[in-house]
Amino acid sequence: MSRRSWTLLTSAFLVMVFGLVGAFVPVPYVALGPGPTHDTLGSYEGREVVRIEGTETFPTGGHLNMTTVSVTDRLSVFNALGFWMSGNHALAPRELYFPPDKTEEQVERTNTRAFRSSQTAAETAALRQLDYPTKLVAGQVLSGSPADGVIAPGDELLSARGESLSDPDSLVQALSDTEPGQTVSVEFRHEDEPPQRTEFELADHPDKPERGFLGIQPTLRPDVDFDIDIRLPDVGGPSAGLMFSLAVVDKLTPGELNGGKFVAGTGEISPTGQVGRIGGIGFKMIRAHQAGARYFLTPAGNCAAAESQAPEGLRLVKVSTLGDAVEALEDIAAGETPPGC
Known part of the structure; x- marks a missing residue:
């Protein structure tokens, strides 16, 4: 074979090897991006996200959307490059989300426990806000x-x-x-x-x-004689706590807490109503904006990062406690400007 033929054959072989490596060899990274958003005042798969039984509840309006971050695992080289070039995703070391000393089932159970703990904290914070025992x-x-x-x-x-x-x-x-x-x-x-x-x-x-x-x-x-059931399958972690609490407050009080507006947000919440910072604030704001939110409830600890990443047209509302969030929603309902980041 001529030198040119050998060169073409070698080049074709290298391209094929590169293609196979790029398509099938995994990389030790995950892709982070905007995840699903759900209205905590609404329903999911035919069931209320926040259901209260055994006491009087009141009609609600507008949206109080919780937001999430998607984590895509088992990336190939080409997958990773595609996510990195998309502009809406970021790559992170896999070990941060799937520690090598834990199985995927253990990680999932940990996330589920965190979500359930967040639900309990959200219920408690909401009832304390409304002076229930x-x-x-x-x-x-x-x-x-x-x-x-x-x-x-x-x-x-x-x-x-x-x-x-x-x-x-x-x-x-x-x-x-x-x-x-x-x-x-x-x-x-x-x-x-x-x-x-x-x-x-x-x-x-x-x-x-x-x-x-x-x-x-x-x-x-x-310590009440009625039941609050919060259910949202396939969602883990504690960062939806604030929005769950607000949904409980809205359903247990007359009128539309948000004035019928589309409000989204995030934030871990403690049983005493303290709102903690969370991760992935940029991705959550992107999804909220895409869904149509006009306001985004932002933990005070995330304000600095959120200001530099907020999509145009999405107003950031700074909250440190559940009480702050309730007052901010009342401002929105009254047509006033809530405290921003």
């Missing part, structure tokens, strides 16, 4: 701790060292001046059983060795 319960009990095997997750915490408990800080304060080895009394209630008082010998605190450790992570739960 709440109770302090054991959210988690650390294995091997003094409380393990005695107090169970979900048990109501009534008092510690004779001091009444009302919120997580009250338990922290009650134990703040204790020492390892010290005996303290805790009153608690399991389900509908009578309250019981037990003496616990405190262990060493894992973070503050000089302080006594009980082994309970307290949290607030609603």
Whole structure:
């Protein structure tokens, strides 16, 4: 064969190899982009996203959309290049979303637990905002701790060292001046059983060795005689908490909280109503804008990044607490300008 023929044959072979590598060899990255958005006031697959039963609810209007970030895994070289060149996606190391020491099923379970915890926090924050009663319960009990095997997750915490408990800080304060080895009394209630008082010998605190450790992570739960059910399949993580809380507030109060406007947003929420920063703010704003949102509720901790990425025509509304968000929606409904980033 002539030199030219060999050159053409070699070139064709290299192109074929490159094509196979580009199409089938995976890269250690995932693609992040705008994910689905859902109206928390609406329905999904024929079922209300936020359903309240056992008490009076009121009609709502407009939209209160939660937003998500899509994570595309198992990328080839060509896939990765395509996402990178699209302008609406970014590549991130796969290990950040799928740690090598965890299976994909474990990651999915972690995300599901975070979503369920977010739902409970959203319900509690909303009911506290509306002055409904709440109770302090054991959210988690650390294995091997003094409380393990005695107090169970979900048990109501009534008092510690004779001091009444009302919120997580009250338990922290009650134990703040204790020492390892010290005996303290805790009153608690399991389900509908009578309250019981037990003496616990405190262990060493894992973070503050000089302080006594009980082994309970307290949290607030609603204490009402009606049911709130939040359900949105195939969504994980805690960042929809703020929008779920607002949907509960809207349904339990007369009038349209948002004035019938299209509002979207994001933000993790604590049972006490604090709004935490989240990831992927740019992608969430893109999807909200594409869906037709005019306002975007933005956690205060995300404002700096959001300002530089916000699509034209999407007004950012700064929120630090659920109360801030409710007041901002009331401003929008009244035709006033809410606080911006």
